[in-house]
Amino acid sequence: MSLAARDCLSLNIVARDGEAPVWYPPPAAPAASVQVWWHYEEIETVKDAKFVGMCAPGGQFAWPHNPEIDRNVRVYALALSADGTPTVSRLEDAPQFTLLFNRVTEAPEIGQNTPATTDSVEIGITRFARFARKRRVTVSANADMSGPTTVFLFDSEDYVARELPRYLTLSREAGALTTEEKFDLLTEGGSTLTTEDSLAALPRTIYLTVANSGGTGWTPESNILEVTFAAGDGTGGSAGDFDPTPRDSRNLDIIY
Amino acid sequence: MSNFTGFDVEIDLNDGTIPIPVPNAVVQVRDVTNANVATGAGAIALANLVADANGHVASGTLPVAAGRTIRFTWVRAADGWCASLLRVTS
Numbered sequence: 001m002s003l004a005a006r007d008c009l010s011l012n013i014v015a016r017d018g019e020a021p022v023w024y025p026p027p028a029a030p031a032a033s034v035q036v037w038w039h040y041e042e043i044e045t046v047k048d049a050k051f052v053g054m055c056a057p058g059g060q061f062a063w064p065h066n067p068e069i070d071r072n073v074r075v076y077a078l079a080l081s082a083d084g085t086p087t088v089s090r091l092e093d094a095p096q097f098t099l100l101f102n103r104v105t106e107a108p109e110i111g112q113n114t115p116a117t118t119d120s121v122e123i124g125i126t127r128f129a130r131f132a133r134k135r136r137v138t139v140s141a142n143a144d145m146s147g148p149t150t151v152f153l154f155d156s157e158d159y160v161a162r163e164l165p166r167y168l169t170l171s172r173e174a175g176a177l178t179t180e181e182k183f184d185l186l187t188e189g190g191s192t193l194t195t196e197d198s199l200a201a202l203p204r205t206i207y208l209t210v211a212n213s214g215g216t217g218w219t220p221e222s223n224i225l226e227v228t229f230a231a232g233d234g235t236g237g238s239a240g241d242f243d244p245t246p247r248d249s250r251n252l253d254i255i256y
Numbered sequence: 257m258s259n260f261t262g263f264d265v266e267i268d269l270n271d272g273t274i275p276i277p278v279p280n281a282v283v284q285v286r287d288v289t290n291a292n293v294a295t296g297a298g299a300i301a302l303a304n305l306v307a308d309a310n311g312h313v314a315s316g317t318l319p320v321a322a323g324r325t326i327r328f329t330w331v332r333a334a335d336g337w338c339a340s341l342l343r344v345t346s
Contacts, residue, residue: 015339
C-alpha cells in the first residue's frame, strides 16, 4: 500500500477516498415499453415470430391461438428504453419463455369392448377430448401395474383429422396393438397401427391402463382394466360390452 | 497575466451520490510548468484562492504568462482529505 499522487483530469478539485471501491451506476434501468412477439415451437423459428403489440411494463396482451396446431408457444419480451432503443438487437437474444399448454387433463375410461378371443381383445377408450394428441398404453402382468410388460405410445399424427381412436385391439401373440375402423370414427379405413418392436407373447391375464396427452404431460392413468384371453379351446376369455362411442339416443315410444 | 476557468471543490464518496461541495475551501495555487516531478523543485507558489459558500472557485486571472501549467490543491488539515487539479492558463 502506497500513498500515491496522481493528476486529476476532472473539471473540479475532487477528493476521493482511494480505498473506497469503484462505484458503477446500476447496469439496467426499468424498461419504458415492451414489445411482445410469439411463434409456435417446433414448427416455427424466431424468424417466424409475429408481433403481438407494445405497451408499458405490466400490460396485457392477447393473440389468437389455434389449438389445432398442437404446439407450445414461444413468447419474446423485447424491452425498449424511453427513446425506443431496444435492449438487444436480435429477437432471439431477448428474454423469452415458453407457454405450455395442456388441453386434456381428465383420466380416460377404458373397458373391454367384446369378449376376448384366444389371441386378441378389443378395448374401448372414452372420456378424452378431440385435442388429445398422444396416447400411452401400459400393459402389466400385475394387478397393481408394477413392472409393466410393455408401454405403447401412439401419436395422432397417424390418424385422419389427428384424432385418437376410441378402440384398440390388443393381440396376444404378437404383443402388438392395432386400431380398427368403426362406423363413426374418422380413422383411416382399415388402418392398422403396429408397433415395430418384436415383443414376447403376453401372459393370458393382463392389466392395462391408458393415459392421454393434449399438450404438456400426461393425464392420470385410467382405471386398471383386467383382461383374460380365451384358452386354447376358445373358452374362459373375459367378457365385455363397453361401448366408448358417443351417440344420441331417443326413445320412440314417447314421440306422439 | 493569464486566465483560468472556474471549478468546484468537492468530496466524492464514490457511492453514486452527488459529490459534497466544500464551502470556503482554501485552494493552494502553484505554477508547476518547470517543476521537477520527482522532487517538486522549480514549482512557483502563487497566492491562495478561496471557494465560495458552495465550494465554487470563480474564473479569474493569475500573474503568470498564458500557457503555464497550474496545479490547484486542496487539503483539509483536520482529517487529511485532499485533491488537486491541473490546468493550463490561457
